[in-house]
Amino acid sequence: MTRLEDGVWPRGGGSIGDILRNSGFSGCSLGPVKSWPASLRHIVELVLNSRQANFVVWGPELAFIYNDAYVPIFPERHPGALGKPFAEVWSDIWPQFGPIVRAALQGESQLFEELLIPMRRDGRIEDTWFTFSYTPLRDEAGAIAGLLCATMEVSAQVIAKRRERHALEELRLKSEALSIVNAAGAAITAELNVDRLTKIAVDAGVALTGAEFGAFFYNVDDGEGGSYMLYALSGVDRKNFDKFPMPRNTKVFAPTFSGECVVRSDDILLDPRYGQNAPYSGMPMGHLPVRSYLAVPVKSRSGAVIGGLFFGHAQPGRFTDAAQASLVSLAGQAAVAIDNARLLRAAELEIARRSSIEDKLRKLNETLEMRVASEIAERQQAEAALQQSQKMESIGKLTGGVAHDFNNLLQVISGNLQLLGKDISNDGRAKERISNALAAVERGSRLASHLLAFGRRQPLEPKVVNIGRLVAGMDDMLRRALGEEIEVETMVSGGLWNTFADPIQIENALLNLAINSRDAIEGSGKLTVEVGNAFLDDSYSRTHPEVTAGQYVVLAVTDTGSGMTPEVMAQAFEPYFSTKPEGRGTGLGLSMVYGFVKQSGGHVKIYSEVGEGTTVKLYLPRSFQTEDRVANNEAAPPAGGTETILVAEDDEGVRATVVEMLTDLGYHVLKARDGQSALTVLESGAHIDLLFTDVVMPGPLKSPELARMARERLPNIAVLYTSGYTENSIVHGGRLDPGLELVSKPYTRDALARKIRHVLASSASRRQATTGPGPAPGTTSREGTHDRTRLLLVEDDAFIRMDMAEILQDLGYDVIDAESGEQAVEILTHTAVDIIVADVGLPGMSGPAFAAKAREIFPSVGLVFATGNNHLPDASRFSGSVLLLKPFSSSALDQAVKTAFRQRPIA
Structure with a gap:
């Protein structure tokens, strides 16, 4: 403990004590330590021995004395601040703190919680937050001679609270948007009057996007390239459009009226398509100001474009990805309702013309009511599944984020233990203790790995795997893990497909499921492992929004254990949830399985009944490539x-x-x-x-x-x-x-x-x-595949991207795919490619803009542009590029890639 005795600071008193002892504190207005009053020495002793950040100010100039725990708060000012006048040390924030200090010196004790203080650190001002108290101090005569401050920086806690509030606000906005879409969808689906249902859709769109105004324009061709007819308007009076002609089919409106794509612009005035509407050059005089612009086509079941939903705002950058996604859903619902309204109107005309079809009309109405009820029920089921998916995603982000610093700490501990083990190789007791410590590190590593797996943050190393062969190789391991009382049966279907997943994680998942089954059986029973092919169709995908319809390989584990209640099944994948007695499990096994399968693009489903047992099915996407055989x-x-x-x-x-x-x-x-x-x-x-x-x-x-x-x-x-x-x-x-x-x-x-x-x-x-030249695309090895030609596919539509990737892989190319130009640029910073196949109409960064950046990184890369137009803007910029018109066949795609490789520029 640090003490003041006879005005001398003893050695070993700490860094600030050393400063006081060595310097004699001669530069302080309080004079040497030995001349200080006993009351000051006593309070300084308490401050310097405290592990909490504290300081004392004393005397006419309020000399500033602080302890070692206070130094991290202002390292740039230490040690020069020691003994200096308080107002001089904190001159930059004195306007804020002067009144507080004066109140304390008048005898007022004060407490501040999470007070914002602009603090100068590392040469710049940053916002910090502190909780602290000011207590007046009296001298021997009873007069207030200074004050004591106990403080603690709480910046991290305040920032964490703000982030939590922001996340909750985002979730609230998403929930509100979903509620608006659902409410509008229900109203639109039930509405058979086109005027009313388009007004409902436009009103909902304005509420979803925050637009100043919105409109629905009906698609009518006047024979002169014009598309017009204002059907519904929201946010402004209709008279704002009465004095203007209806929109022509110009470059800005064409993608909407032709049904080509959604058009969204943060600033329509900067869009290259804007202003090309003769005789105008932009919006006519007196038109409502528009900077943010969003237009979504409304397409019939037949593919014909019914019209478009248009939204505008006078300020730029107002429309988000979430707003766009909600409007696309709303447009689809409006299209179905308009189709239904047209169908009903046609039926009514037929009734007026022929009374004999009254029975058919009644059946049509009944069918329509059933479809409405079915769609509402399906939407409610999808909404519940979406909410559960969002909940699991939020928990995953939280748990996955824990592992970074934890693994660094484990690495330091593990590395030093291993190095220490070499230094004490002859000490048996010490080696045993190090072995125990390393075992604890390994358990910690597995815990972090499970957290990363659930959070979908683990770096997978997927390979083309035949799960049947993998499961067969684990048969002995499973029997040893489960014991003799549990019968193990393995069934693998003939003609089993391959999948693309991390084989080690598949083994871990199967072992986790088997151990869970063993604990549920509690004695003798049976475990069945089945591997087969499966197809999840569009109807299943509609009720499970997180699932992509397609072909899967399914791994099913069935036990004859105690089973689960519906409440337990609803929480089974959450981390740390367990029904086992304390000490018999971490509650991370199923959450790890869930995270791995989701990260691999798959799906997990539990089927269980209390007393009847449980089946867990893991669906992993099918791969069309041949199985990888990797040496261990x-x-x-x-x-x-x-x-x-x-x-x-x-x-x-x-x-x-x-x-x-x-x-x-x-x-x-x-x-x-x-x-x-x-x-x-x-x-x-x-x-x-x-x-x-x-x-x-x-x-x-x-x-x-x-x-x-x-x-x-x-x-x-x-x-x-x-x-x-x-x-x-x-x-x-x-x-x-x-x-x-x-x-x-x-x-x-x-x-x-x-x-x-x-x-x-x-x-x-x-x-x-690579000492000799490699073959060009199109050359084949003895197996008939292309030799190491790496191709980057950039396509925002998930279904098109998946199909093209499979076609290109079947053709023998090594394919990397990206959903946007921005993601593709990130990939090119650390991965070399030979050919790029890019969609022209990418969201955000366009295909040509991405291609220009790609040529800056790899000047000799071959380029294939996929588009529905018959020409490429600024084609002269991309020498040797190939234009691939949609729709195209696999042979046309292969030929385009080969041509682009031959024509690529030589760097």
Whole structure:
């Protein structure tokens, strides 16, 4: 404990105590410590011995004395602030704090909770929040001579609360939007008058988007290219449009009236299609001001365009992706209702003409009522499924985010324990304790892995797998895990399809399900594992909005256990939910299975009855490629080497342990604390064989960009990534990007040793394989597939993208897909491609705009533009590009890719 005795500060009193002792505090208005009054020395003793941030101000100038716990609050001002006048130290915020200090000096004790204080840190002003109290201090005469402050920074808590409120507000807005869509859908579906139902749709659209006005225009061709007829208006008086002619079929309106696509512009005045409506050049004089613009076509079941919903706002950037999605749904409902209204009107005309069809009309009405009831019931079921999906997504984001820092901590602990184990190899008790500690680290790692799996944040390494073969290979393991009292039966259907998923995670999922079944059986019983093919159709997808209709491979695990109640089934996939007694499970098994299957693009379903048992079905998407056979590197003995490795890691503890591990393995190790420091080492001219970099590092230079720049400077360098949480920087669509290598934290010394040898060997093999020129697209190997031609497919429509990817893979191309130009640019920063097939009408960044960026990154890449138009804007900019007109056949697609490869520019 720090004490003041005879005005001398004893040695060992702490850093601030040392300053007082060494300097004698001669620069302070209070004079030397020994001259201080006893009341001041006593309160300073309490402050300096406190572990909470405290300070005292005393005397006419309010000399400022604080403890070591206070230093992190203002490191830039320490130690110069010690003993200085309070108003001088905090001159930048004195206007805010002066009145508070004066009130305290007048005897008023004060408490402030979560007070906003603009704080200067690192040379800039940032918002911080503090909870603190001011207590007046009296001298020996009883007069107020100063004040005591106890404080605590609560910035992180305040920011977390704000983020939580923001997330809840977003959820509320989504719920309100869903409620509006459902209410409007129900009203529209039941309405058979076109005027009224279009007015309902426009009113709902204005409420959903926040538009200043909205309208529905009926599609009428006047024979001169004009499309017009205002049917419904909301937000403004109809007289605002009476003095203007109806919209012509210009470049802005054509995509809507032709049914080509949705048109959304943050600022229509900047849209290249705007202003091309002779005799005007934009909106006519006196027209309502429009900057934000959103137009959605309304299309009949037959495909004909009925009209369009148009919305505008005088301010730019007012319409969001969510608003657009809601309007697309609303337009579909309006189209169905208009079709129904037309059908009824035609029936009424027929009734007037022939009374004999009254019976048919009655049946039609009954059918219509049944369809309305069916659609409402289906929508309610879909809404419930969507709410459950959103709930699981929210929980997944929360649990997945925990693992990043946790894995870094585990890596430091694990690395140091392994290194310590070498130093005490002859101490049996110590080795046993280290072994126990490492086992605890492994349990922590599995816990973090389960959290990442549920949160769909784990970096999967999917392969083309035959699940039947994989399950057969696990038969002995399952029997050992379940014990002799449980009978195990495995059934694999003939003609089983392949799937594209991470085989290790499939094994983990099956083992988790089997262990859950064992615990539910509690004694003797039977476990059945079935593998077969399945097709989930559109009707199933409508009642399960998170499921994409298509072909799947289904893995089903059935037990004869106690079964589940409906309430338990509703919570079964939530993390930490368990019906087992305490100590018999973590509650993470099913949540891990759920997260893995969802991240793999699949679907999970539970069927259970109390007392009858449970079946869990995992649906994984079908793959049309041949099965991958990958060698198991885990069996190889760990080995070191003499190569040079550059370690880029921002966490000091992790960096220190991995450097010592690699040095112990014989490698020459260079180190860097971030991407920019690593780039400096790369540019120093040092010979480096492998870059070992953390995925998530501070600073502007991210690890994928660092790897790309490293290969530019050292073409033969190998790259190995590591992370406890990838945050999608090298994982897209739940899959590790092709050609990348990753070792997940925490890793053991042996696992790191094997992975580094594997990456170095693979790099050497690639260099040897690429010493001669490779074949062009269209050439085939003996198996008839294309040799290593990498193709990037950019298409925003999920169904078109999925179909094209399968066609291209069947043609033998190595396909990477992206749903937007922005995502495709991110992929190109760390992945080289030979050919790009891009849709012209991409949302956000257009196809040509993306192609221009792609040519900046890879000047010799081949380009194929897919479009429904017969020409490409600015085609002269893209030399050698090929135009592929929709719709196209697989042979036309293959021929376009081959032509683009032959015509690509030579860099």
